[in-house]
Amino acid sequence: MKQLLYGVAYYFEYLPYDRIDQDIEMMKAAGINVVRIGESTWSTYEPHDGEFDFSKLIYTLDKMDKNGMKVIVGTPTYAFPTWLAKEYPDVLVERQGNRLPYGARQIMDITNPTFRFYAERIIRQMMQVTREYDNVIGYQVDNETKHYGTSSRNVQAGFVDYLKQAFNGDLDALNAEFGLDYWSNRINAWEDFPNVNGTINGSLAGEFAKYQRQLVTDYLAWQTAIVREYTHDNQFITHNFDFEWRGYSYGVQPDVDHFAAAKPLDVVGIDVYHPSQRQLTGAEISFAGDIARSIKQQNYLVLETQAQAFKTWTPYPGQLFQLAFSHVASGANMVEYWHWHSIHNSFETYWKGLLSHDFQPNPVYNEAKKVGAAFKKLSADLINLKHTAKVAFVVDNASLTATSGPWMEFGIGEDAKYNDVFRRLYDAFYRQNIATDVLDPKLIDPAKYDLLVVPMLYTATDEFLQKLNDYVENGGHVLYTFKDGVANEHVKVRTTRQPGIISQAVGAHYEMFVDPNGEGLADSAGVFKDVDGQISNWAELLETDGAKVLATYDHHWKSYAAITENNFGKGMTWYLGCWPNEAIVERLVEHIVAVLGLAGSYQVQFPLIVKSGINEQAEKIDFIFNYSDENQAIIMPFAATELLTDTSVAAGQEVELAPWDVKIMKRG
CATH class of the missing domain: 3.20.20.80 (Glycosidases)
Structure with missing residues (x-):
């Protein structure tokens, strides 16, 4: 361009x-x-x-x-x-056995x-x-383009061929990995393979969703x-x-x-x-x-x-x-x-x-x-601004689909779906002006980042979870959430104490999870004082294996941790074991940002948002936005030229922004 x-x-x-x-x-x-x-x-x-x-x-x-x-x-x-x-x-397209009208x-x-x-x-x-x-x-x-729920006969046949290749034609291996003995769903001949539209098996449904994405x-x-x-x-x-x-x-x-x-x-x-x-x-x-x-x-x-x-x-x-x-x-x-x-x-x-x-x-x-x-x-x-980020979110289609659908009838809750968790965490970093990348587990190089945020990575390979442990041990930092690391890549729940492989770096484990049912959070380390401790939908009853407890539950489950912090090797982890309100998430992110020194030069938060990039002339460009109906002001940490008005701004000078305003600063 x-x-x-x-x-x-x-x-x-x-x-x-x-x-x-x-x-x-x-x-x-x-x-x-x-x-x-x-x-x-x-x-x-x-x-x-x-x-x-x-x-x-x-x-x-x-x-x-x-x-x-x-x-x-x-x-x-x-x-x-x-x-x-x-x-x-x-x-x-045929969807769930019904062909859509034109x-x-x-x-x-x-x-x-x-x-x-x-x-x-x-x-x-x-x-x-x-x-x-x-x-x-x-x-x-x-x-x-999407797959539009396509599930016609040719799609079903293609899926069976896909599974044959994935499991080298070994039906016993497929039945064992997907747990198809449940409710007599076991498949004993490839020609008996049922239409997947009716499945109640999360592994089979998750694999079919993966196959549908591959069609796209x-x-x-x-x-x-x-x-x-x-x-x-x-x-x-x-x-x-x-x-x-x-x-x-x-x-x-x-x-x-x-x-x-x-x-x-x-x-x-x-x-x-x-x-x-x-x-x-x-x-x-x-x-x-x-x-x-x-x-x-x-x-x-x-x-x-x-x-x-x-x-x-x-x-x-x-x-x-x-x-x-x-x-x-x-x-x-x-x-x-x-x-x-x-x-x-x-x-x-x-x-x-x-x-x-x-x-x-x-x-x-x-x-x-x-x-x-x-x-x-x-x-x-x-043109062609380049961005760098010290924080990366790990997002995963398979975990998104694995945590929804009828096979999760006894699962997390309507108001705590995958994207709800992703957005509540993402928005908290955004509001504090922390630049982020968003990457798939298959592509991310953890060593490039100071902090990884891993929202509800329900399904993941052993290798990737161990990779995260190694990253922390070598000096990296991870913010985990509830439902991380539960199942393998085929949505088969691990037989270890949860959260499974990452428990080593988390320094805590749980054996029970509950609906909070009115339970809230109690501050344990001064991080959440004066914050409404309301939680909903999900609470893992964490037992510490050396991790510091940042918050417990406040009534019936008060002997259990809800949010932990742990030193592991040269790095640290945080584990969010419940589904809290926005205020708690924001306070937790503030705490992590402070511990890791991630805050940028502009010491502001939403509604003032700052985005920065390097242009083709190797100059640093800062965009300052006022996303509000009120006048706002910011103290410039650098001398700069405001590009929209060709105005020079001195370091330490206060710059005013009108409602819904933007300033574009070229440093120097």
Whole structure:
């Protein structure tokens, strides 16, 4: 990337009339220099089987090319035409034995050979049309791809073949490892292998979920390979990964292994949506950016984020400007809105774009003009920012799926799911301005970090857990949580005292766990004094094997530890054995940060958030955000130039930030 990209998704095919010249004029006035097109309109480009009409795509590309607008073309495979569903109904995904009806997007069976045939054909036709345009800088394969719960006959058969290979055809080994004697689920012949949709076995379900994620990895690799045949050296291939959705981007995506699926891509793209107005904290932008940046240890693209969107997301004055630089501060080289204009019918009529239904300039568009001007001015200073972190989160799709579903009926609790634990811990570090990476166990090099945070790593190999023990013994530090280290990679619970292998470094163990049922925490070492000790859902009754007790339970279980700290070799561990409220988690993180000296030069906490990076000129850039409705002030620890205003700031000078403000400081 040579410059910051500022863009929109643009759907000429959706417009009620041809206004492309006015749109381009308004885009250029706003500093928009890239559009994403094509990913939603297969039925327009192939109205009948084998009849191709790319006239609208070509018209759009020509217009953009003549006006110096860069283009990212999306393959249109995530929403397929009616004729394909009518002629070949088996291309519709089958989920839990039910084939979905036609209508919505993302209802295809990504493994279906017929779907693959027609998808490949439209991709190749599109590539032949678009490849020679100099303004096409990259391609997006598919759109927010997941496995969509696919479980049709061909998927079930593929899963059986996958298990045969994994266990070298040894059914006895499979039965023993997965505990299939339970409820007479034992499989005594491969041809008797049941449909997995009905399983109550967590090992089998977890392995099937892993297999489904592999289908996504294979599908994106398949599309990427096709597109790669046509691209030039100066064109990239990306994909727009999304995250668990709880009305906005919330946590680790359960249905895709981002780290594996991104391997064939040139650059990672993400879609990030978040609360706005009074609920804006920047945390969603930060965690999504940390994941995206960590996947390939490089900068990434924001292929979708909100402009106006919902009535609850229409940004306050100043927020759109602040948000654009929030993405850049986390490592984004592009910020692109979904989408340019609000559409006039169908499902997303009132998910509003940068322009409203009247296509006229509005306050959000006018603020986008300020963003575009600032991106143009500061591009050389902010492109390709490099980030370093002393703290890394270890996240794991397998543990996420292993701790949910009917096989965990007697498990943790609805309000303490995997992403709840990840986000409560992540947000605590974020609010204290501690930079983090977010990595998969298979990829992380513990020695690169001062502290690892391991939220609810329920399933893990013996080798990885021993690797963590060795890391601590050699001087590393780990914050563990409840349900860490319980089961092996096949979700088989270990027969040792919990938390199993890591007990050695934790210096404590438990044999009982309970619902707190009104029990709270009692401070034992001054860390949690004056903090509401409310806990819920889960409490492990820890017995110390030398660990220091930071908190116990306050009533019936007061003889047991709830949170511990332990010196092991040259390093230390902390073990959070219960599901506490946000205040307790924040206090624990504050304590760890203080013990390890992780706090940065800016001695501030949320709502003041500081993000730092090194630019291509080896200069240190600090972004200071005020995520609040109140004026805030910060004392500068360094002399700097504020880049937005070209103002010099002295070390020790107080800098004021208005509500929803951002300052960009270049040190020195």
